Amino acid sequence: MTVLREFWHKKQLYLFLVPTFALLLVFSYYPPLFAIYNSFFQWNGFSARVFIGLNNFVALFQDTRFLNSISNLLILLGWGLSVGMSVPLIVAEFIFNLKNDRARYFYRLMFILPMVVPGLVSTFLWRFILDPNVGLFNLLLEAAGGRSWRQPWLGGTRTALISFMVMGFPWVSGVNVLIFLAGLQGIPGEIFDAALIDGATGIDRFLRIDLPLVMGQVKLLLILGVIGGLQAYVGQLVLTNGGPGYATMMPGLVMYQEAFTYNRIGYANAIGLITFLVILFFTYLNMRYVRSSSEYY
Secondary structure, three states: OHHHHHHHHOHHHHHOOHHHHHHHHHHHHHHHHHHHHHOOEEOOOOOOOEEOOOHHHHHHOOOHHHHHHHHHHHHHHHHHHHHHHHHHHHHHHHHHOOOOHHHHHHHHHHHHHHHHOOHHHHHHHHHHHOOOOOOHHHHHHHHHHOHHHOOOHHHOOOOHHHHHHHOOOOOOOHHHHHHHHHHHHOOOHHHHHHHHHOOOOHHHHHHHHHHHHOHHHHHHHHHHHHHHHHHOOHHHHHHOOOOOOOOOOOHHHHHHHHHHOOOOHHHHHHHHHHHHHHHHHHHHHHHHHOOOHHHHO
16 A cells, blocks of 8 residues: 555656556567467468467477478577687687787777678678689688689588588677676776785686686676577578578578568467577576576675
8 A cells, every 4th residue: 555655646757657668568568479479370461360279389390491490590509609608708808818908908999890890791791702603712712722622602501501600700799708808807806816826827717717707797698699599590581591402591580481471470470489488498597507606605
């Protein structure tokens, strides 16, 4: 009753929150709830819905495209998390341990500067690099070992997925570098002084001091990487459309094709619901088991 009384006395102030909550309901909560509802129907977006229960989900796990896309996703997700977590952390360590402030600022700027280039521009640049006829990769391979070393890259069933793993080399994400660098800078200097007195330097200090104390940043980037990896399909859509065959098909691309090419909205929503549940599961594991040293005290 006290809460209701306080709310009534300050009702004019709470009215200012109504537009915010209205926009949240319309643009943030209604679309996913609507998608969950549609996943149990056969619907093309125009005609009347036909309730089919779990048939969309049963058909989903009998769909060759979707099953192949899961294996592709696991490979790319595992690779992306490995390089996306390790390489930026190493770069952040190098920048953090520089003694010269100007040099630290310069290198930080150089690694952040590529962020201003739109992602789609980078994708088209890599398409040119991987071009089977005039691409840089094949020109280098031909110069090193002859024409027999040339590869079709995006056009080959064995090389297409590898091509997507190569993209982004040297895999230094500016955002990840900044986040790791902020975590390292947040470690109290007294800890480093004590580690130095105890003889912990170099790799030993990194493994025993730095890494445990940036696990909070690892937790954040891990779940962001999982979410981004599970939803990724733009590169495949632009460069290969999932081909050749299903060599680069991704669940997100299957969902896109079902919704906007075949008008099977209910089926596409079922894929979206499965993706949401997988993300929720990995988020729970991440929050439950990945902890920084400070969370144990």
